[in-house]
Amino acid sequence: MSISRREFLELSLVGSLLTACNRFGIDPTKISIPTGTPTPPIPTEATPTTRPTETRLPETNYVDNRLVRYGYELADWTVNGQRMVKKFPEIAQAVELLTDKKNPAEIISFIELPITFDFIDIDKEFSNLHFLGNAISENQAIMLLTDDSGNVVSAKVWGDIFFTLNLHSGLENSDVAKVLLYHHSQQILDFNQYTKAFRKLLERQNKSFKVVSAEGFKVNEDMENYSVAINMQNLMNEQNLPPFFNIMLLLGGHIRTAIAEATWLSEFQEGRVSMPYGFESMLATFDGTRKFMELKNLIRKNNGIYEWTSENGPPDIEDPTFIDLVDEMLIFFSQQELQAHLLGPYHNIDVRDLHYIPDHKDTSGALRSIDHISLEV
DSSP: OOOOHHHHHHHHHHHHHHHHHHHTTOOGGGSOOOOSOOOOOOOOTTOOOOOOSOOOOOOOSSBOTTHHHHHHHHHTOEETTEEHHHHOHHHHHHHHHHTTOSOGGGTOTTBOSSBEEEEEOOTTOOEEEEEEEEEOOTTTEEEEEEOTTOOEEEEOOEEEEEEEEEEEGGGTTOTTHHHHHHHHHHHHHTHHHHHHHHHHHHHHTTOEEEEEEOTTOOOOHHHHHHHHHHHHHHHHHHTTOOOHHHHHHHHHHHHHTHHHHHHHHHHHHTTSSOOOTTOTTHHHHHHHHHHHHHHTTOEEEETTEEEESSTTOSOOTTSTHHHHHHHHHHHHHHHHTOOTTTTGGGTTOOGGGTTOOOOGGGOOSHHHHOOEEEEEO
């Protein structure tokens, strides 16, 4: 189904109305709604607000239909006469994802659709990407992890991954919402590259991985890399070690979307946009990202817009130096004592311990017993 831009904006307003009704316990069927589309009158205290009669959001296949609104806002983002979506290909890809024009299964073969969306009200947690993986039956496939001493342990193969983009309810109608949801959309678009890069890091530390599957059951490379990342992440959590895959996905997301965060911050500092009351600490995160990326000579400001210094765009996740960049960013934020929502529980991590990977023989067997794992970044 296709709709006009005007129809979409009208439907978005209706979605906000229904959200408010649910939040305050109002039955929307009891609200008196005028018919037709009259010309808005000059507002006075005695003039009631005209509510649209249409109550249906656009139908979507790949993402929660409430995300489409933010995708169009990102598509319309214009700074000094330049549309960000036209200037940066990675933003254009995120717009396609958020507006339901790109099938995420073309990127992540084992994704479960649609990508969902939810509002959160947790203090100091402005937004996050939540993902949940389900284990494949051991009768279909298992993974064998071997360390450099020859120790072997069997673990789950993971698939059917669900993604949820979360946004604090207080930011629902804010201008910054499109930047936060762009950040998490980019994490989804890059997800396979993160799992591949993490596996390469483990293999450089003499770890090896092999999938044994039943006849006729196929585990593709994407599922295998994801299984490696989740199994090792779980093992490190069991031993109270820094969860590097989470940290790489979290900080890597800020690295890969730095031009958007820095440009929006510049707009805020020039008084073009505002930040809702109570969320000002988010500015420290954007400012820290900007300072770090400028320090590394990866972004620069040009005509009011931050752009990449490299013709190739943002840093490549699969380049071995990307992991070094994540390390350096963690150190930078720790030294600056800028915790905000960027580092969260990771602000006290000693980067020297970040890449220590435990021997598989130390596991208690939890890798074999867990059936699903849920993570947030």
